[in-house]
Amino acid sequence: NAGVTQTPKFQVLKTGQSMTLQCAQDMNHEYMSWYRQDPGMGLRLIHYSVGAGITDQGEVPNGYNVSRSTTEDFPLRLLSAAPSQTSVYFCASSRGRPSSYNSPLHFGNGTRLTVT
């Protein structure tokens, strides 16, 4: 199993450009999520999904869109990149209910995004 696969690993954008960060998992996990990691702030939840066709906002959703058309894929879209979106982005997945409370998140290796 590949686990959680994120692409690309690195990306540089100019302000105003759009792009999609890809995330795929092969563990048949119901739950998928996107986090951003900034120095001194830990990981903050952007959006999450509890199954295909179901998404919801996390702590810092502004400027980001998601969709979940399949169990495996959960892309994150930046509609108009801003320097404040410079960060490391992690996709993560886990089993859903009824065991979700004790199910650890499995993380991808991250995407380092720089917006100039």
Add this chain to the structure above:
Amino acid sequence: AQKITQTQPGMFVQEKEAVTLDCTYDTSDPSYGLFWYKQPSSGEMIFLIYQGSYDQQNATEGRYSLNFQKARKSANLVISASQLGDSAMYFCAMREGSTGFQKLVFGTGTRLLVSP
């Protein structure tokens, strides 16, 4: 309100000694899960250990143990016999039943440096 608090930005320990990384949490939900993750300099997030709110015994996984004090709302990670490879960032995180266990909230992390 800060749900997870890690008050130690950095910790130093000598090889083969034990070290405790502090984590306190804030919740009024009787059902929750607590997790610890390790992030080495390579950037990936590695799940270490889990403690459920109803668990009677402290969790252990190899050299990792979780000192769970429910009344004090603390879930400290204890690493025994530290190794050079334990040098990394460590994050405490929590999932609550009131949110359907759908959100994993992270602390800001503690950087551990193990010296020879």
